[in-house]
Structure formats: structure tokens, C-alpha cells
Amino acid sequence: MSPRVQLQLDRERYAPGDTIRGTILVLEGGGSRSLEALLEYNEKTEDYSEVAMRVTSGSLHSGDLSTGASFEFELTLPQDAFPNYKSEHGELYWQLDVKSEEFGRDTHERCRVDVEPRANGATA
């Protein structure tokens, strides 16, 4: 059985250079080979999508996931990270993807991360 996880972040909004701290809660345990958190900058049009940049936590856990377990992680946005932007024909956005690598189809829990530029373009 595939595990079911929930993702919690420490804030609602981030700026370039910020560290995103989060917790992965295992709501229903299941078979897994490894657990990883990925922070990705996505390009999306009506027909296509690409990952332009990816920051990974590395393996947070190896082996099956037990109900009630939790795993903390930290991922840092690049100092020169682009913010989110939605246009008429596409979208640029940051997304956190918690991936449980499994035999068969992997389980993903994804959530968008609101990234806005710092005031006056200042760095962190």
C-alpha cells in the first residue's frame, strides 16, 4: 500500500534566499524505498511544463513509512531566485514536491510556495 503524507510549511510567503522549513506527516503508513523533499521552479503553458530549477533535501528517510511518523526538512531558495508570475499564456511558480519513491508508481504530495521579490531588490 502507498503511504499518504501531509506537508506543513513554517510560513505562507518567502523571498529569494529564505530557508523554507517544513514537516512531512505520515497520515497512513505504507511501503517506501526513500522519502525526499524537492523545491522546484516550474514553467507552465497550456500544453507544456518544464522544471527550470530544482533544490533537493536529499534522502530524509529510507524504508517503509509508519503512520504517525514525521520528518523535518529545510530547503533554501537561491539568492537570485525568480518570483512567481502568472501571465496570459503561462505561469512561473515554485512548488514543493514530497516524493516517496516506491516499487511501482511513486507517491507525491505537492504544494505551491509563494515567492515574492524582496522590497527594493535587496538580498537576504
Place this chain on the structure above:
Amino acid sequence: MRLTIFSYGRRTHLHRPLDLLRRWRTGGLEVDAGLQEVRRGKEVEALVTITRPGELGTIEVGLCCTEYYDKEVIDTDQTATTSRETSTATAYEAWVPVESGAGVQSVRLAVPREAPFSYKGDCLSFKWEIVARGRRPHRLDAQARREISVLP
């Protein structure tokens, strides 16, 4: 017939095919930027140089952002195969009239805070340019362009 260029994105069809011809035919009109980088919410200085004032018609300078986005195109003429092409759309443009006398003129153009930022991606890009154009009745407009970088 569709003109194809290779720049932003994949197979890109010219948004305005006559633009290429306009640029070849443009003499006596140049445009430059005071700074090559500007942040959203700030102003950029456009420097318009006119050397043949009588031939350019009504002159304007503008700040333009073009969105390049990939889309799936179905070829209905043959076997309904699909292909990936890059289309373009105007994401932002604002124009200011310029006096048509010879010399260099400075015009300040504002980049809206909510506008796109310069970005070159795999399936979505935004390109900013300062454009000077001379609008001539019954003739192709004269046109000069200078790419700038708009920071978030």
C-alpha cells in the same frame, strides 16, 4: 507561407512578420537604453537618435514585453500529427510620442511593478525591448529595437 526564426523558444513564427523587413529598411532612427537593467516599478531611460527626420514620419518610442510560449499544434492537413511550436503575444506595451527633429532625445519609460520580468525558459519566456518607430502613411514603419533586462 510562414516565416520562421530561431531565437526564443523552438520553431518560432514571427509575431509581426513585417518587423524584420521594417528593421532592414530603417535608416536614420536608432534607440538605446541609459541602463541595460531596470527593476520592475522603476523607470528606464530611452535614448532616441534621429538623423533623417524628414523620412521617418510620426515618431514614437515604446517599452514592449513579448511573451514566448510553447504550444501543441495539430497538423490537420495531413495525418493529424502534433508538433511543439513557440507562439508569441504582447505581454506589455506603452508608447510615448517623440519630437521628429534631428538629434538625440531622452524619454523616461516606466516599468509597471506588476509586469513580467525578463526570463528565458524552456517553454515560457519574456523578452523586454525599447522600440522606436516612425509611422509613415502608405509605407512600412521604420523601426529600431534594443533589448533590456527587467529584474523582478
